[in-house]
Structure formats: structure tokens, C-alpha cells
Amino acid sequence: MEFKDQLNTVFELKNTPQRIICLVPSITELLVDLGLQKQIVGITKFCVHPSFLIEEKMIIGGTKNIKIDTIKELQPDIILCNKEENTKEIVENCRKISATHVSDIYTIADTLELIHQYGKIFSCEEKAKEIILNILKKHNDFLGFIESKNIKKVAYFIWRKPWMIAANNTFIDYLLDTNKFENVFRTQERYPEIELKELHHLETIDCIFLSSEPYPFKAKHITELQKQFPSTKIVLVNGEYFSWYGSRLLKAFDYFKELHYQL
Template sequence: MGKQLSLPKPPQRIISLVPSQTELLFDLGLAHRIAGITKFCIHPKEQAKQKPIIGGTKNFHFDKIDELQPDLIIGNKEENYKEGIEQLQQKYTVWMSDIYTLDDALEMLQQVGKLTDTEGKAAELEQGIKSGFEQLQPMQPSIKTAYFIWRKPYMAVGSHNIIDHMLQRCGFSNIFADLARYPEITPEQLQQANPQLILLSSEPYPFKEKHIQEFRELCPQALVKMVDGEMFSWYGSRLLHAPAYLQQVIQEVQESL
């Protein structure tokens, strides 16, 4: 957003507006310095439950934030809303991330480490994440894939976002990568695209096993599978666990095709 930040000392009262970045703060050992989080910040479960809620990622409760008197607020361009961030910037120090790839996520991790004076722990997490992704064995050859995030209307993952990047790393060739970032897809479009693999994400729409049949009827030739959306879209310290999970998904797809 073209803003320069100046922090005279490490922040002691941090508000996080993004679930994956909240989890990162906890994993950096900053639990005692987290002043507030959103209602979607659910990890780590027990610790997150004890923190004040400042609304959602796209509807901040400004009065609650004022009560908490943060000395640093961290957000994300895609997950938060511009008007809300601009309003917060008038009063508070607000740091924003903008993430499309694994490299972007690792840079965010380094930056948060610098901001919070936890660079050593951040470097340790970064090394663990890099090492995990270096060992990831993608599908060979890649297969035509559709990844769905919403129902009624159907919405899939397009291009220029972290999920598309993760699909590529798995060797899952995104059939809607030439469309918008999160395009609305008609049943006819899906049938015409003729995917070999359809992945139904657990978030933001909570797809369940019962929805698999719905997609099988549209694309009888495709393998339809539920996946953990956090492992494809959370770009904080959860990336430590993503490679093992993604490898398991790749293996299950290989065995099923």
C-alpha cells in the first residue's frame, strides 16, 4: 500500500487480522504479545480461544480495536478490505503482506520476524518449510485439475493466488488458471473443461463427503476428492505441515487413477 513503517521498539500489543499470520505469531513464541485476533483465527486452538476477537477479516470492530490499543496491526491485501485497513492506518502502525507464491510467504515470515524481534525463530521456521518443499515429489505427468472453494454458485481457484501456486507444485494443472482469481463456474463450463481431478476444499465453503456425488454426476470421468483447504491456502507456519500432507494427496491421486 506504499506505506513505510517505523517501529521505535519491538511491538508489545499486536493485533492480527489474518488467521495464518496469527498462527505464525504464536509459533514465533509471541502469545503474550498478541492483543487481538479475528473470529477466523482458530489455530492454535486453545491459545487462540483466550484472545479478544476484533471482528472478522473483512469487518473490523473499530471500537474493540481502540480498546485494545495495539502498537502493531498485521494484515493481508487479499484477506482484508482496503477501506478498513485505510481507516486503521490513520491511527495505528499497520503492516500488510501480499502473497501469491511460496517465496512471498517465506519473505512475509522473515519480515514478521524482523518486526517482532524474533528473527532467529523465523529463520528456523523458514528453513523447515524450505526443506519440506524441496522434498515434495509432484505428479508426473501433471493432470488437469479443478479446485473448488464455493458452492451455490460454484467458485473455483483461478490464477495469481497461493492455492494455484500450491496446485502447480503438486503437479495438478489448474484448468481454470486462465480465468479470474476466483471465477464463478457453471456446470457446463466444468463439463467442457473436462478435468481428470476435482478437489473440494474444506474452506471457505465447508465441502463434505456428501458433495462428492454432486460433482461425480457432472464429471463421471473425474476423480473427486475432499482436501484440507488450510494446507493449500494458509501461508504462515502451517506451511511446515503442508508438504507431508500434499505428498499424501499426490500419492492417493496416483493410486486412484
């Protein structure tokens, strides 16, 4: 059968894949929630949810540096990649080994489309439908919760030395907007480096968010920044809920509610 991934690339599968390699942490979590744990044969070192998988499955490197020989030895039926997480070179090398699906996520609708595609590819359509409906339910409930909230202007930091932020055309920015957090760097694209003085030039900024990933911001970094921005609320946020798509969204909206109560 022929399938399309989210880049509209066509690939062929003779049978339902029984040996899956996943190069995307949030998708590894989704596969388990789809009931596909036994079919997973290889994951990255960043695939930390659920935590026991690291002990059970072959580690094939990171999301940007893979052990291509190990992947070949595992003889996968399919390799799952993501346009942002994995490089173009990695995707091209994977396609030489087996069928390869590349996801491309910017919105919740993209996530639901991905889950729908996996339902067909892995013959788990009922479970996929269940997850999709539950995400929609959680999302609709959150939209009701957020309706009366005021817009807050925020900056979302993902890295230090150099300082880097999440800007426009990212899943993070989409979820910030869903929360009525106005990204003060929305005029920029993707994940640019910035100078802290750029924040001083802004007329108002309500919150600075320091993400737990990919850079592990800690309380000491709040202290560091608070000296420069004494009137701005600086908060550590769980980056997994702002950047992990897939079934992580089932928990994300409850986290967002707690964050709003905190603010």
C-alpha cells in the first residue's frame, strides 16, 4: 500500500510495520500510547517517556546524530522522523534503509493529522481515533477556560549562551497563542539568537518564560535575569508541554491551567 507523510512524500509498505525505529521523543511517547510498544526496536537517547523504554530498546544516538549502522542492523520496517528534530541528511539516509515517515508539526490540527496517519499505517485506527477525540475534548475545554483571560506579553527562552528564543512559525509559538500569551518576538522566525538588551527596548513585557528544555533552565537563572528585569515576572516552564506534540497534549492543557493560576 502507498502512504503519504506530512511532507507529502509517498512511501510504500507491503504489510503493517512490525519493527519501528523512532527518531523523535514526543512521537515515541505517542507510539506507546497507541499500543505499539512491542513494535518499537530503536529510539534516541532523548526518548525519555515512558522512562522504562531506555532500558528496553536499542539506543541509536540522538535526534541530530544517529548511528546509521545500528539502524541498518535493526532491520526496521519503518523509520519515523520529524522535519524540525532531524536533519535533511538523516532523513535521506533513513530512506535508503527502509520506508520513512516525516512529520511536520506547527499546530494541533497537524498533530491530529499525524495521529490519524499513524492509525492507518500501524493498523491501530480505533486507538488513534480515541486519542484524537480526547485531545479535542481537552482542547475545547481549555478554550472555554482561557476565554476570559487577559492577553499577556511574553518571551519564551530555550537556550542560554547564546540566548535563544522561540519565535514565529513554531509549535511553541502556536501553543503560546492558544494560551493568550502574545509572543513579543513573533516578528522573527523559528529560534533566533537575541541580545537581552532587545527586551529592554520593548515597552511592556509581562512574563519571561524559561523552558526546561532543550536548555535546562533552573531557579538560579531566574535570579540572574531578575536583576536585569526587576518588574517582569520570570517563570520556569515545562518545555515538554509547550513543544511535545502527540499524546503529550492529553496532559498539556491541565498544565496550562495550572500555569495560568500561578501567574
